[in-house]
Amino acid sequence: xxxxxxxxxxxxxxxxxxxxxxxxxxxxxxxxxxxxxxxxxxxxxxxxxxxxxxxxxxxxxxxxxxxxxxxxxxxxxxxxxxxxxxxxxxxxxxxxxxxxxxxxxxxxxxxxxxxxxxxxxxxxxxxxxxxxxxxxxxxxxxxxxxxxxxxxxxxxxxxxx
Amino acid sequence: xxxxxxxxxxxxxxxxxxxxxxxxxxxxxxxxxxxxxxxxxxxxxxxxxxxxxxxxxxxxxxxxxxxxxxxxxxxxxxxxxxxxxxxxxxxxxxxxxxxxxxxxxxxxxxxxxxxxxxxxxxxxxxxxxxxxxxxxxxxxxxxxxxxxxxxxxxxxxxxxxxxxxxxxxxxxxxxxxxxxxxxxxxxxxxxxxxxxxxxxxxxxxxxxxxxxxxxxxxxxxxxxxxxxxxxxxxxxxxxxxxxxxxxxxxxxxxxxxxxxxxxxxxxxxxxxxxxxxxxxxxxxxxxxxxxxxxxxxxxxxxxxxxxxxxxxxxxxxxxxxxxxxxxxxxxxxxxxxxxxxxxxxxxxxxxxxxxxxxxxxxxxxxxxxxxxxxxxxxxxxxxxxxxxxxxxxxxxxxxxxxxxxxxxxxxxxxxxxxxxxxxxxxxxxxxxxxxxxxxxxxxxxxxxxxxxxxxxxxxxxxxxxxxxxxxxxxxxxxxxxxxxxxxxxxxxxxxxxxxxxxxxxxxxxxxxxxxxxxxxxxxxxxxxxxxxxxxxxxxxxxxxxxxxxxxxxxxxxxxxxxxxxxxxxxxxxxxxxxxxxxxxxxxxxxxxxxxxxxxxxxxxxxxxxxxxxxxxxxxxxxxxxxxxxxxxxxxxxxxxxxxxxxxxxxxxxxxxxxxxxxxxxxxxxxxxxxxxxxxxxxxxxxxxxxxxxxxxxxxxxxxxxxxxxxxxxxxxxxxxxxxxxxxxxxxxxxxxxxxxxxxxxxxxxxxxxxxxxxxxxxxxxxxxxxxxxxxxxxxxxxxxxxx
Numbered sequence: 001x002x003x004x005x006x007x008x009x010x011x012x013x014x015x016x017x018x019x020x021x022x023x024x025x026x027x028x029x030x031x032x033x034x035x036x037x038x039x040x041x042x043x044x045x046x047x048x049x050x051x052x053x054x055x056x057x058x059x060x061x062x063x064x065x066x067x068x069x070x071x072x073x074x075x076x077x078x079x080x081x082x083x084x085x086x087x088x089x090x091x092x093x094x095x096x097x098x099x100x101x102x103x104x105x106x107x108x109x110x111x112x113x114x115x116x117x118x119x120x121x122x123x124x125x126x127x128x129x130x131x132x133x134x135x136x137x138x139x140x141x142x143x144x145x146x147x148x149x150x151x152x153x154x155x156x157x158x159x160x161x
Numbered sequence: 162x163x164x165x166x167x168x169x170x171x172x173x174x175x176x177x178x179x180x181x182x183x184x185x186x187x188x189x190x191x192x193x194x195x196x197x198x199x200x201x202x203x204x205x206x207x208x209x210x211x212x213x214x215x216x217x218x219x220x221x222x223x224x225x226x227x228x229x230x231x232x233x234x235x236x237x238x239x240x241x242x243x244x245x246x247x248x249x250x251x252x253x254x255x256x257x258x259x260x261x262x263x264x265x266x267x268x269x270x271x272x273x274x275x276x277x278x279x280x281x282x283x284x285x286x287x288x289x290x291x292x293x294x295x296x297x298x299x300x301x302x303x304x305x306x307x308x309x310x311x312x313x314x315x316x317x318x319x320x321x322x323x324x325x326x327x328x329x330x331x332x333x334x335x336x337x338x339x340x341x342x343x344x345x346x347x348x349x350x351x352x353x354x355x356x357x358x359x360x361x362x363x364x365x366x367x368x369x370x371x372x373x374x375x376x377x378x379x380x381x382x383x384x385x386x387x388x389x390x391x392x393x394x395x396x397x398x399x400x401x402x403x404x405x406x407x408x409x410x411x412x413x414x415x416x417x418x419x420x421x422x423x424x425x426x427x428x429x430x431x432x433x434x435x436x437x438x439x440x441x442x443x444x445x446x447x448x449x450x451x452x453x454x455x456x457x458x459x460x461x462x463x464x465x466x467x468x469x470x471x472x473x474x475x476x477x478x479x480x481x482x483x484x485x486x487x488x489x490x491x492x493x494x495x496x497x498x499x500x501x502x503x504x505x506x507x508x509x510x511x512x513x514x515x516x517x518x519x520x521x522x523x524x525x526x527x528x529x530x531x532x533x534x535x536x537x538x539x540x541x542x543x544x545x546x547x548x549x550x551x552x553x554x555x556x557x558x559x560x561x562x563x564x565x566x567x568x569x570x571x572x573x574x575x576x577x578x579x580x581x582x583x584x585x586x587x588x589x590x591x592x593x594x595x596x597x598x599x600x601x602x603x604x605x606x607x608x609x610x611x612x613x614x615x616x617x618x619x620x621x622x623x624x625x626x627x628x629x630x631x632x633x634x635x636x637x638x639x640x641x642x643x644x645x646x647x648x649x650x651x652x653x654x655x656x657x658x659x660x661x662x663x664x665x666x667x668x669x670x671x672x673x674x675x676x677x678x679x680x681x682x683x684x685x686x687x688x689x690x691x692x693x694x695x696x697x698x699x700x701x702x703x704x705x706x707x708x709x710x711x712x713x714x715x716x717x718x719x720x721x722x723x724x725x726x727x728x729x730x731x732x733x734x735x736x737x738x739x740x741x742x743x744x745x746x747x748x749x750x751x752x753x754x755x756x757x758x759x760x761x762x763x764x765x766x767x768x769x770x771x772x773x774x775x776x777x778x779x780x781x782x783x784x785x786x787x788x789x790x791x792x793x794x795x796x797x798x799x800x801x802x803x804x805x806x807x808x809x810x811x812x813x814x815x816x817x818x819x820x821x822x823x824x825x826x827x828x829x830x831x832x833x834x835x836x837x838x839x840x841x842x843x844x845x846x847x848x849x850x851x852x853x854x855x856x857x858x859x860x861x862x863x864x865x866x867x868x869x870x871x872x873x874x875x876x877x878x879x880x881x882x883x884x885x886x887x888x889x890x891x892x893x894x895x896x897x898x899x900x901x902x903x904x905x906x907x908x909x910x911x912x913x914x915x916x917x918x919x920x921x922x923x924x925x926x927x928x929x930x931x932x933x934x935x936x937x938x939x940x941x942x943x944x945x946x947x948x
Binding site: 049088 | 177178180181182183184185186187188189191193194196281283358359360361362363410411412413414415444445663664665666830831833834837838839840841842865866867871872873874875876877880903
């Protein structure tokens with residue numbers, strides 16, 4: 001390890017982990033290439049596309065805009081935490097049912113963003129969902145399936161507002 | 162329900178996608194997820210000027226940096242490899258030798274000049290900073306038409322004496338005479354914006370060379386593994402047998418990931434020099450300059466008609482912008498094929514000129530010339546209707562081909578197979594309440610906005626009309642798809658295809674067709690996609706052709722495999738194959754279900770060659786190649802409803818309706834997803850996406866995600882999809898291609914809706930994208946012309 005590597009300890013998907021990272025490495029690269037959690041994707045590295053969205057202490061954030069070292073002591077959730085054993089979570093199942101993914105590259109970003117919305121406990125209208133989801137880009141689906149899947153998940157299948 | 166009837170329901174069923182579970186769990190395998198032991202990473206230094214002489218290049222300070230392993234320059238690349246080859250050359254054009262790194266001159270911003278491999282991408286980028294390159298900027302040209310002016314700098318001297326790469330004409334009848342005789346002719350210059358496909362995963366490649374085995378393994382984000390393998394072999398001067406290309410999950414393609422790019426070759430060259438795996442992952446800023454752009458063209462389009470509303474001729478003279486080089490698929494060619502659309506006329510000409518400019522090369526992108534020419538024609542159809550005092554919808558209907566006119570050979574030579582074009586027009590009109598809109602007095606709403614409705618009809622070429630057609634157009638690939646089916650001892654089927662998975666759902670659709678023909682469970686089909694080491698040679702996924710061609714191959718292979726399995730079962734059960742049926746993973750007597758044999762039993766017998774009829778050979782595997790004889794033409798009409806402010810030019814898109822016929826839908830869920838996704842891409846290109854080059858500096862000024870506005874979830878208006886399902890007579894199951902259609906009509910429908918809303922001001926729109934500013938300028942022009 002070269003001298004500019006720093007040790008980082010954090011909680012990821014419920015497990016305490018510790019790994020080294022260069023000072024300039026961003027958090028998405030750290031999760032992917034140092035912790036092997038390749039479900040978090042990188043699409044622009046300037047905070048626009050949202051592929052790299054994770055939950056940081058319960059908040060949805062774009063991990064390409066954080067340095068790995070900012071994760072010290074944090075509680076992080078990534079897409080790998082959603083399914084239990086072989087069973088998709090309700091959110092994942094809603095995406096499957098609504099054909100809310102095609103190439104699947106953006107999907108982890110939307111899933112983590114929606115997980116964050118759910119944990120906020122708020123109710124969202126369809127327009128508000130569309131607004132919230134504009135933080136992650138998708139080029140395949142045209143968004144309709146994603147909006148419906150998230151609506152299913154947040155409102156237990158019924159539109160609200 | 163009989164087993165046969167139950168199985169029949171597989172085609173046409175919205176089955177859950179095979180691809181979904183792994184992608185939903187973050188367990189896809191995209192290129193950057195491939196991690197090899199002892200892997201190194203590559204970064205590419207790119208020319209910052211649109212046109213520059215490279216006078217010198219000193220890599221020694223970079224080589225001295227700890228962690229830097231290898232550097233390639235233009236001179237190295239010329240010594241080690243041949244130029245990149247082109248899959249779809251421009252017919253009649255000379256070759257423009259294109260090496261992976263620039264030599265003495267670079268001719269677009271972002272052209273690769275030097276590449277560095279180091280222990281990490283970050284270190285490789287540090288090394289690039291240390292490389293001193295002596296550039297001498299040269300005069301440049303970025304405008305498509307100015308590139309053809311006499312005083313423009315010639316970008317490929319020695320090969321061309323101007324920037325006109327080629328000129329090509331498709332004609333039928335006597336269009337010039339018909340134009341001269343026409344009661345009215347409307348013509349306009351239309352400018353189509355330069356856009357990019359914007360796959361969420363950029364390109365990427367991991368190359369590994371084992372010198373002892375002479376094996377190059379390449380993982381790449383590509384739509385065409387077998388074609389990439391062929392092109393790598395050509396440029397590396399290696400036998401194809403030394404190369405394996407695999408694409409597991411690809412994060413979007415849309416035509417942009419067809420064929421070889423310089424970085425594919427560079428990663429291979431570094432890996433071969435070092436004997437270690439080399440990874441390159443395109444970053445988004447590189448993407449905007451290094452991955453092919455699309456669409457940009459200037460159309461001089463004219464339509465002649467009689468006063469009674471019959472179209473008599475079309476002339477379509479256009480210049481398409483190639484950018485600096487001919488990329489693998491070059492510039493779009495279909496603007497010369499479908500330019501007469503769904504209309505019945507015999508006299509038409511399309512003249513295509515291809516211009517070279519100091520910009521990123523143009524390549525294939527969803528629609529490939531069809532959205533461009535659709536905009537020109539359909540906007541002009543409306544304008545002509547207004548001049549004639551005819552209703553835009555009635556004018557279209559009057560001139561449309563009728564079902565009984567088909568098959569119809571268009572002036573371009575394309576043969577429309579079947580369809581009911583008028584029906585889609587009427588459906589669109591009804592869906593948006595056009596009759597009521599026409600009848601109602603034109604009044605502004607509370608915001609002072611005026612409502613407008615616009616239509617755009619289209620016919621889309623999907624699939625290729627045989628390899629013969631492709632040969633005539635100079636393409637270096639076939640029209641076929643292929644598949645290998647292999648029974649396994651679990652009683653399941655392994656399906657091997659060279660079609661990589663990039664969101665189109667081919668794993669799902671292929672499994673549906675295969676399960677249907679074999680009468681086995683959908684879950685028992687295991688699709689293995691995109692690896693040249695295991696799949697039969699194929700063409701690749703583009704041109705809305707994959708399912709059309711693959712369906713035929715799957716049917717042939719499945720019939721062969723099924724025939725042998727039933728012969729073995731009949732021998733064991735002492736009956737005739739015709740007396741058997743497959744159901745629930747067993748083969749049984751149709752008349753006596755108690756006499757049956759599990760598929761796992763039959764497959765095991767065949768695989769080990771024990772307990773099979775003496776005349777049968779061991780093994781249970783079938784491969785088939787299938788090329789359709791004809792292209793299938795999908796068709797439809799889109800309608801847009803807008804509200805526009807006649808003062809500011811601001812507008813909202815309130816509704817978008819798409820009536821579309823893709824023949825038999827193998828999986829309606831996938832069809833909707835393809836059409837909707839394409840529509841939103843078409844919407845982005847129509848309203849906001851624009852790759853703008855500053856004419857003075859030649860720099861791309863909208864080359865980041867912050868400056869290039871692809872639609873977000875909040876930007877998409879309500880969209881309704883309506884289907885007509887007329888099976889095509891030229892495909893295996895009556896299907897037509899569906900991958901690109903959504904991109905074709907939105908721009909024209911929106912422009913026509915805006916012109917309808919602002920008709921009292923005489924607004925005319927002729928360039929893309931359609932922005933509030935462009936509408937405001939059109940209003941200003943119209944008011945200037947009609948004070």
